[in-house]
Each structure stands twice: as structure tokens, then as C-alpha cells.
Amino acid sequence: TAGAAGAAGLALGAAGATGVYAAVAGPDSGSSPALSTVGSTEVVFHGKHQAGITTPLQSRGHLIAFDLAPGAGRKEAAALLRRWSATAAELMAGRAPAADTGVALDAGPSSLTVTFGFGPTFFDRTGLTARRPVELDPLPPFSSDALDPKRSEGDLWVQIGADDALVAFHALRALQKDAGSAARVRWQMNGFNRSPGATAGPMTARNLMGQVDGTNNPKPSEPDFDRRIFVPAGGAQPWMAGGSYAVVRRIRMLLDDWEQLPLKKQEQVIGRRKADGAPLTGGTETTDLDLDKFGPDGKLVIPDNAHARISAPEQNGGAAMLRRPFSFHDGIAADGTPDAGLLFICWQADPLRGFVPVQRKLDRGDALSPFIRHESSGLFAVPGGPDRGEYVGQRLLE
Ligand code: HEM
Numbered sequence: 602t603a604g605a606a607g608a609a610g611l612a613l614g615a616a617g618a619t620g621v622y623a624a625v626a627g628p629d630s631g632s633s634p635a636l637s638t639v640g641s642t643e644v645v646f647h648g649k650h651q652a653g654i655t656t657p658l659q660s661r662g663h664l665i666a667f668d669l670a671p672g673a674g675r676k677e678a679a680a681l682l683r684r685w686s687a688t689a690a691e692l693m694a695g696r697a698p699a700a701d702t703g704v705a706l707d708a709g710p711s712s713l714t715v716t717f718g719f720g721p722t723f724f725d726r727t728g729l730t731a732r733r734p735v736e737l738d739p740l741p742p743f744s745s746d747a748l749d750p751k752r753s754e755g756d757l758w759v760q761i762g763a764d765d766a767l768v769a770f771h772a773l774r775a776l777q778k779d780a781g782s783a784a785r786v787r788w789q790m791n792g793f794n795r796s797p798g799a800t801a802g803p804m805t806a807r808n809l810m811g812q813v814d815g816t817n818n819p820k821p822s823e824p825d826f827d828r829r830i831f832v833p834a835g836g837a838q839p840w841m842a843g844g845s846y847a848v849v850r851r852i853r854m855l856l857d858d859w860e861q862l863p864l865k866k867q868e869q870v871i872g873r874r875k876a877d878g879a880p881l882t883g884g885t886e887t888t889d890l891d892l893d894k895f896g897p898d899g900k901l902v903i904p905d906n907a908h909a910r911i912s913a914p915e916q917n918g919g920a921a922m923l924r925r926p927f928s929f930h931d932g933i934a935a936d937g938t939p940d941a942g943l944l945f946i947c948w949q950a951d952p953l954r955g956f957v958p959v960q961r962k963l964d965r966g967d968a969l970s971p972f973i974r975h976e977s978s979g980l981f982a983v984p985g986g987p988d989r990g991e992y993v994g995q996r997l998l999e
Pocket residue numbers: 808810812813814815816817818852853854871873890908909910912913914921922942943945956959960963969973
């Protein structure tokens with residue numbers, strides 16, 4: 602999702618060496634240079650927005666949803682968010698929490714981010730119904746949905762990202778242990794993106810269909826970025842100022858079918874070239890799509906039902922979202938097909954001006970629809986970042 606231009610632009614999290622990583626080379630390598638800066642990169646926990654929204658895509662991700670345990674209410678939820686925030690701040694700084702498992706010893710913070718959100722059901726369970734934002738109203742059903750309720754929604758949602766698999770797993774376990782008797786895991790999903798350093802320079806990621814994916818994301822440098830992605834101060838729910846709404850969809854890719862499609866057809870499905878992500882109307886990856894261009898055959902060069910045409914903000918009254926996904930591969934399904942696809946996560950100030958209108962149009966059948974299946978869904982209110990001394994969600998829960 603961090604596009605070619607966005608790769609640099611999205612690096613909002615302050616990065617700095619912590620010293621932890623440099624100090625842990627092998628026994629006889631005291632003066633050897635560090636292998637890379639991947640481990641030492643640190644993303645800050647405190648700030649206006651939570652980390653993990655505009656942070657560059659990490660190579661590993663875990664998504665976990667929890668439900669509050671029976672009998673747990675606002676008090677227990679507040680204590681849990683306080684514990685979680687303290688643990689996340691420590692881990693993101695590359696420090697081990699008390700009674701640590703040791704799984705991430707030797708590694709630096711590795712761009713770890715931990716992001717917390719509240720699902721629609723959280724508010725009734727904690728007696729906070731009056732403070733539930735209208736933006737959390739359930740997403741409408743879509744005709745192509747094949748949703749598994751057991752892997753959808755949840756009272757609480759945690760997104761973990763890191764550039765090291767052990768660091769990510771370590772954070773997952775620490776946060777799960779913190780939940781204690783207050784909350785139970787409802788579902789968990791594991792994802793990945795390309796490892797830093799795998800390409801010669803920063804590039805937009807590819808998904809498991811092989812497409813360059815994330816090019817036309819809104820960029821933090823654009824004047825309307827904040828308005829589109831983050832909730833402004835002065836809204837109906839002041840505790841959400843600086844926050845954002847995450848739509849999470851586990852989208853299975855029907856890869857056996859997709860891979861049989863000839864390259865030219867694959868490119869028409871999206872409206873972009875597979876090799877470099879450039880629009881079929883020409884130029885480079887960052888050239889604008891020319892949606893009005895006809896070919897010598899009298900047909901639109903970017904077909905009527907191309908995914909990039911149908912999802913473009915100009916076609917949806919300006920609706921825009923920041924897509925920041927992980928790929929997933931959970932082995933081979935019972936029918937022999939790969940259980941693989943996209944953990945689609947998109948961020949917006951209001952789902953009704955982001956995900957919903959776009960998915961409504963895609964649901965009528967864009968060219969990509971026959972090759973994907975939405976298998977689970979979640980909508981979460983992700984509050985603004987905590988100030989120092991504050992925990993995430995304190996403005997709602999205190
Ligand atoms: C663009 C793939 C699902 C919204 C794109 C592009 C690709 C792509 C390759 C073009 C490059 C880019 O600008 O990023 C996929 C795949 C999906 C999927 C493989 C499912 C597995 C969705 C869904 C939505 C969505 C569910 C929202 C409801 C968008 C938007 C753009 C886009 C807004 C940018 C359009 C533009 O401004 O040019 N997608 N997409 N996509 N997609 Fe998807």
C-alpha cells in the first residue's frame with residue numbers, strides 16, 4: 602500500500618536506532634557492522650494518531666479480535682486498555698515487558714506497531730451506548746458476501762505489524778496474555794508483505810495475484826489526506842478526534858482461476874499493467890488513469906468494469922480510503938485450492954464516504970469479482986493516538 606511515491610511519504614513514524622539491535626551481533630563480531638537497519642527501526646507509540654495507519658507496510662502482521670468476557674464491563678475494559686497500552690509502548694521501543702517469554706530477545710523493535718480499535722458491540726457491553734459513533738453502524742450486506750460470523754466483528758480489535766516474524770509473534774502473545782480474564786480471543790488472522798530489502802529500492806507491494814497494489818492510495822502529502830482518513834476534532838464523539846475507522850475484510854483469492862487467465866485479460870481486470878502497475882492508457886506507475894481514452898477498436902482502453910475504474914474516487918463522489926493490507930496464506934483448503942488472499946484493511950474518517958460506496962459498486966460485479974470472495978468482515982473505531990501518560994481509548998473509558 603505504501604506506493605512508489607507513498608513509500609517515503611508514509612514514513613510518518615519516527616525511526617531511530619535504539620542501540621538494542623547493534624549490541625547483539627554474534628560472539629566474535631563485537632566490531633562488525635549491523636547487518637541492516639531493519640531491526641533498529643522504531644515507530645513511536647504516542648502521538649496524534651495511533652501507529653500502524655500511515656506507517657509503511659510491515660512484512661508480518663497479526664490481526665486479533667477479542668470479546669469481553671461475561672461480566673467484564675467498562676472498568677475491566679479500561680484496565681485492559683491501560684495494560685495493553687503499557688505493553689505496546691514497551692515493545693514498540695524494543696524493550697521486553699515483565700515476565701517475558703524471551704521470544705524477541707536479541708531483536709530490535711523492527712518497526713513494530715500495535716493498533717487498538719473498538720467494535721460496535723463494545724459500547725453496549727460497557728454501558729457506553731451513548732458514545733458509540735454513528736460511523737460504527739453495521740456495514741450493509743453485499744450480495745457477494747460469504748461471511749463467516751465467527752471470524753467477523755468483535756468487541757476489541759488489535760492490529761500488529763513488524764518487520765520480523767518473531768517480534769510480531771512475541772507481541773501477539775504478550776497482548777493475548779495481558780487480556781487475562783477480561784477478554785477472550787474471538788478470531789485471529791496472520792498476514793505478510795514483502796520483506797524490506799527484497800527489492801533493490803522502495804516499491805509498491807504486490808499482492809498474491811501478482812499485481813502492484815496500493816499505487817493510487819491517498820498520500821499524506823495531499824491536502825485532503827487528513828480530512829479523508831482521520832476524524833477531525835469537534836465532532837459528535839470528541840473521544841474519536843484524530844482517530845480513524847478500519848474496515849477489515851478477509852478476501853479469499855480464487856488463485857487457480859485467476860492464474861489461468863492470460864496476462865492481457867488479467868491486465869484488463871484491473872486496468873493496469875501487471876509488470877509495473879502503469880495504467881493501460883500509458884505512462885508509468887504514477888501516471889493518472891485516462892478513463893476517457895478509446896482504443897483503435899473503438900472500445901475504452903480501461904474497460905468499463907475494470908477494478909481501478911470502478912473504485913476510483915472520481916467515480917464515487919470522491920469516496921477515498923487508505924488501503925493497508927497484508928496477504929495471507931493459511932494452507933490448502935479441503936477442496937484443494939489455496940486458502941490465500943488479502944487481509945484487506947482500509948482506513949477512513951467515515952466508512953460511508955470510504956469503503957461502503959466503493960464496495961457497493963464493486964459488488965454489482967467489477968471484473969475482479971469472479972476471482973475473489975469476501976469471507977469475513979469487521980468494522981472498528983480506532984481512537985486517536987495517546988498522549989504521554991495516557992492509554993489508548995482513555996478519553997472514552999475514563
Ligand atoms: C485499486 C487490487 C479489493 C478499492 C486497486 C489496484 C489493484 C487492486 C491491483 C490498482 C493499483 C492501486 O491503485 O492500488 C485489489 C484486490 C482486491 C481488491 C486484489 C481483493 C482481493 C478492493 C476492495 C476495495 C478496493 C474491497 C474497496 C471497497 C480500491 C481502490 C483503488 C483500488 C479505492 C484505487 C483506485 C484509484 O483511485 O485508482 N485494487 N483490490 N479494492 N482498489 Fe482494489
